[in-house]
Amino acid sequence: MSSLAINIQDLSYRYKQANSPQFHIPQWQVPQGQSVFLHGDSGTGKSTLLNLLSGVLTPQSGSIEIMGQALTTMKASQRDKFRANHIGVVFQTFNLIPYLTVLENIKLAHYFADNKGDISAKASELVEALKLPAGVLTTPVSQLSIGQQQRVAIVRALINSPDVLLVDEPTSALDASARDAFLTLLVEMTKSSNTCLIFVSHDSALQDYFDVKTDIKSLISKEVNA
Numbered sequence: 001m002s003s004l005a006i007n008i009q010d011l012s013y014r015y016k017q018a019n020s021p022q023f024h025i026p027q028w029q030v031p032q033g034q035s036v037f038l039h040g041d042s043g044t045g046k047s048t049l050l051n052l053l054s055g056v057l058t059p060q061s062g063s064i065e066i067m068g069q070a071l072t073t074m075k076a077s078q079r080d081k082f083r084a085n086h087i088g089v090v091f092q093t094f095n096l097i098p099y100l101t102v103l104e105n106i107k108l109a110h111y112f113a114d115n116k117g118d119i120s121a122k123a124s125e126l127v128e129a130l131k132l133p134a135g136v137l138t139t140p141v142s143q144l145s146i147g148q149q150q151r152v153a154i155v156r157a158l159i160n161s162p163d164v165l166l167v168d169e170p171t172s173a174l175d176a177s178a179r180d181a182f183l184t185l186l187v188e189m190t191k192s193s194n195t196c197l198i199f200v201s202h203d204s205a206l207q208d209y210f211d212v213k214t215d216i217k218s219l220i221s222k223e224v225n226a
């Protein structure tokens with residue numbers, strides 16, 4: 001089995017709109033279990049890269065392997081299945097369904113993965129580990145604070161034990177002490193499950209929590225973007 005969680009080779013992507021910049025990464029490799037702080041100026045392509053890694057966007061050329069499996073050659077249905085089983089995502093808006101309870105939201109994520117069975121026990125464990133209140137599983141998401149919703153989004157992303165967890169700017173809604181506690185937990189949890197964590201943020205004060213700090217500019221090929 002590959003020891004790389006992510007292996008990108010000669011990746012090119014361009015949005016369909018006229019004048020969109022070409023986004024090109026000659027190569028990028030991230031080992032299993034590594035935590036990466038991915039930063040860079042606004043508009044440099046961080047969200048685009050996360051969307052390519054999660055298979056939401058499909059590149060025009062090049063390859064993306066996750067755990068040695070080529071995301072880029074999968075059919076859309078295979079890619080959806082693969083994402084459910086191997087990739088956790090927490091994007092800025094959390095994408096939780098507000099009128100469903102926390103447990104119903106988590107079950108929905110689990111439904112799309114292969115590993116069936118009752119996940120209530122694991123959901124309770126994660127809820128406790130992320131220091132959410134005990135009764136939260138039966139609470140509708142709309143009744144939670146933003147900080148709690150963020151933790152629920154993490155629980156949902158971790159429920160299928162992903163190999164790669166992609167997190168986009170999640171801490172802006174939190175105060176400094178809540179943010180510290182959140183990041184410490186997030187890094188601990190991903191380390192203990194050998195999950196590769198790609199964490200995108202503008203806030204360089206957060207970089208010390210992570211194994212590696214990567215500026216997206218260093219990944220993007222200069223000639224193509226000139």
Ligand SMILES: Nc1ncnc2c1ncn2[C@@H]1O[C@H](COP(=O)(O)OP(=O)(O)OP(=O)(O)O)[C@@H](O)[C@H]1O
Pocket residue numbers: 015016017020021040041042043044045046047048049
């Ligand atoms: N849906 C889209 N259609 C066309 N162009 C897009 C689209 N989304 C992003 N872009 C363009 O792609 C480039 C990279 O955008 P992206 O959102 O990935 O950057 P970012 O580094 O995440 O920015 P920020 O830090 O502000 O969130 C920008 O030039 C942006 O205008």
